[in-house]
Amino acid sequence: MVSLYAMQALHGLVYGMLLFLVASGLTLIFGLLRVLNIAHAAFYMLGAYLAYAIVTLTENFWLSLFVAPTIVGLLGAAVEYGLLRRIRGHGHEYELLLTLGLFYMISDATRWIWGNYTLEVPTPSLLVGSIPLLGGLYPKYRLFILAFSGLICVLMGVVLKRTRLGIVILSCVSDREMVSTLGIDTALVMTTVFGFGSALAAIAGVVAAPFLQVDPSMGQAILVDTFVVVVIGGFGSLSGALIASILTGEIKSFGILFVPQFALVFQFLLMAAVLIVRPQGLLGNKP
Numbered sequence: 001m002v003s004l005y006a007m008q009a010l011h012g013l014v015y016g017m018l019l020f021l022v023a024s025g026l027t028l029i030f031g032l033l034r035v036l037n038i039a040h041a042a043f044y045m046l047g048a049y050l051a052y053a054i055v056t057l058t059e060n061f062w063l064s065l066f067v068a069p070t071i072v073g074l075l076g077a078a079v080e081y082g083l084l085r086r087i088r089g090h091g092h093e094y095e096l097l098l099t100l101g102l103f104y105m106i107s108d109a110t111r112w113i114w115g116n117y118t119l120e121v122p123t124p125s126l127l128v129g130s131i132p133l134l135g136g137l138y139p140k141y142r143l144f145i146l147a148f149s150g151l152i153c154v155l156m157g158v159v160l161k162r163t164r165l166g167i168v169i170l171s172c173v174s175d176r177e178m179v180s181t182l183g184i185d186t187a188l189v190m191t192t193v194f195g196f197g198s199a200l201a202a203i204a205g206v207v208a209a210p211f212l213q214v215d216p217s218m219g220q221a222i223l224v225d226t227f228v229v230v231v232i233g234g235f236g237s238l239s240g241a242l243i244a245s246i247l248t249g250e251i252k253s254f255g256i257l258f259v260p261q262f263a264l265v266f267q268f269l270l271m272a273a274v275l276i277v278r279p280q281g282l283l284g285n286k287p
């Protein structure tokens with residue numbers, strides 16, 4: 001019984017860290033641009049579909065892990081530069097409608113190109129199989145997801161806390177107007193962050209492709225979980241997003257184990273409880 005609970009906790013941690021890859025990009029984007037980017041979930045889905053296309057053509061999963069995020073990151077930067085920048089200042093409802101429209105456009109484009117059915121991305125040969133762990137066998141690929149997501153988390157922390165670019169980004173999140181008066185091109189920083197956040201979503205999509213099903217509904221599925229994480233953690237807080245991602249992953253994992261018919265309800269109950277106690281989220285700043 002103990003090994004069952006430990007294994008279920010590990011399942012939740014794996015999904016939670018995958019969810020963090022998506023939520024961290026959205027958190028950065030909202031913290032800097034103050035945009036609830038619904039198209040972020042579509043970038044995640046597009047990353048998975050591009051992984052399928054690249055692996056089909058080259059039979060090289062590791063190549064897709066580099067190429068797909070690069071393509072989606074450039075697409076995200078183009079969206080910010082060519083579309084969002086033009087409507088900035090006209091109200092958040094315009095930005096919300098624009099990103100919602102982009103979400104449906106990208107979703108329909110994937111259906112048109114790849115069809116409306118489930119696609120499979122094979123697990124890399126290096127990560128096929130299981131290893132003994134916690135009194136049972138655990139898939140190598142799930143452990144890869146955990147390790148890779150943890151590595152990205154550490155690298156993001158180092159970049160944001162220890163490099164000039166990271167300090168500029170965090171400063172822009174705290175006070176964009178003040179940073180602008182110091183002569184820093186905040187418009188370029190915003191485009192860069194939007195592109196980087198989009199690339200993070202695509203990385204999550206590539207990593208999720210052999211783990212989850214690749215289909216047009218995967219964007220909608222991750223969209224709900226991602227916004228729950230961002231709300232619980234606090235808008236603009238990466239540390240909050242990490243904690244909320246792990247909590248959400250564990251709640252879903254144990255919810256499916258004990259009461260599968262109500263598994264989706266518990267994360268919303270957690271969100272409601274957090275908002276009652278701390279309306280700004282676990283680590284969010286007071287408005």
